[in-house]
Amino acid sequence: MTGIIIFGSAGRMGRAVYEALVSSGAHLAGVDQPDIDNNPRRDPPPRVPLEQLARGGGDVIIDFTSPDVLEENLWAAQVAKKPIVIGTTGLTDSHHAMIDRAARSIPVLWSANMSLGVNLLAALVKDAASRLSVEWDIEILEMHHRHKVDAPSGTALMLGDAAAAGRGIDLDSAKVTVRDGITGERQYGDIGFATLRGGSVAGDHQVIFAAEGERLELGHRAEGRVIFARGAVRAAQWLVGKEPGRYTMAQVLGL
Numbered sequence: 001m002t003g004i005i006i007f008g009s010a011g012r013m014g015r016a017v018y019e020a021l022v023s024s025g026a027h028l029a030g031v032d033q034p035d036i037d038n039n040p041r042r043d044p045p046p047r048v049p050l051e052q053l054a055r056g057g058g059d060v061i062i063d064f065t066s067p068d069v070l071e072e073n074l075w076a077a078q079v080a081k082k083p084i085v086i087g088t089t090g091l092t093d094s095h096h097a098m099i100d101r102a103a104r105s106i107p108v109l110w111s112a113n114m115s116l117g118v119n120l121l122a123a124l125v126k127d128a129a130s131r132l133s134v135e136w137d138i139e140i141l142e143m144h145h146r147h148k149v150d151a152p153s154g155t156a157l158m159l160g161d162a163a164a165a166g167r168g169i170d171l172d173s174a175k176v177t178v179r180d181g182i183t184g185e186r187q188y189g190d191i192g193f194a195t196l197r198g199g200s201v202a203g204d205h206q207v208i209f210a211a212e213g214e215r216l217e218l219g220h221r222a223e224g225r226v227i228f229a230r231g232a233v234r235a236a237q238w239l240v241g242k243e244p245g246r247y248t249m250a251q252v253l254g255l
């Protein structure tokens with residue numbers, strides 16, 4: 001039975017992972033904020049030192065926290081020589097470089113979205129973008145709950161990367177995330193992003209290919225966090241015993 005340590009255990013995703021463990025054949029080996037059984041969140045509970053936690057029992061770490069603490073989390077995993085699954089979004093290039101460095105000594109899997117549906121959607125978007133000419137404008141629309149702090153969502157960017165890869169370009173050369181005022185006409189080749197925030201939406205993503213006279217829409221709606229939590233636990237079980245390196249959710253899911 002795989003022993004799982006949760007970083008960010010008192011957060012929305014940390015709690016969802018805890019619940020997903022019950023039906024997964026894994027067990028909880030440690031948490032960084034040990035109030036996991038106390039529902040509603042009031043004041044943040046005190047944190048256990050991560051190195052100490054990671055060195056204790058458990059086979060693998062699942063981390064849903066914040067970019068601010070990524071370096072510390074990776075360090076704790078490296079010191080303890082334990083694989084780590086990271087779902088935190090809002091990462092910059094320098095965070096990705098940190099992940100690459102850590103992956104020289106331990107197995108690391110980062111994914112902006114741990115669900116089967118979204119990972120399949122990314123493959124479908126890449127395929128569609130590779131078949132459609134640049135006259136098909138690509139726009140990516142996402143909606144999340146009012147507490148989300150990063151935009152566009154990691155998943156929207158992942159779908160943008162997939163579309164860009166399908167077109168054989170780099171997303172950074174085509175990405176448009178803000179339109180306000182007199183923007184001028186849309187440029188062919190742009191990949192646009194629109195962000196909605198409100199209520200308790202777990203995560204909606206839509207990729208629109210718009211041409212003269214027709215539109216192709218590919219999308220996914222998360223009906224709850226359980227799909228991400230289940231995916232993270234599956235990834236953690238898969239990562240145990242792997243060689244050091246950086247792995248993807250597509251590998252876990254066999255896509």
Ligand SMILES: NC(=O)C1=CN([C@@H]2O[C@H](COP(=O)(O)OP(=O)(O)OC[C@H]3O[C@@H](n4cnc5c(N)ncnc54)[C@H](OP(=O)(O)O)[C@@H]3O)[C@@H](O)[C@H]2O)C=CC1
Pocket residue numbers: 007008009010011012013014033044045047064065066068069086087088089090111112113114115150154228
């Ligand atoms: N890859 C995927 O499939 C998914 C990814 N996510 C991503 O996961 C991340 C977490 O989301 P969510 O659970 O909703 O967020 P929450 O804010 O509910 O939880 C974040 C957790 O991380 C802790 N944390 C935040 N900052 C720090 C810090 N500086 N040091 C130590 N601990 C910290 C928080 O503790 P405290 O409150 O005490 O600060 C809390 O326990 C986000 O980046 C989100 O986008 C979310 C869903 C799915």
Ligand SMILES: O=C(O)C1=N[C@H](C(=O)O)C[C@H](O)C1
Pocket residue numbers: 089090112113144148152153154155156202203204
């Ligand atoms: O913050 C969230 O909630 C989610 N974040 C991830 C993202 O940024 O894409 C994944 C999921 O959509 C939920």
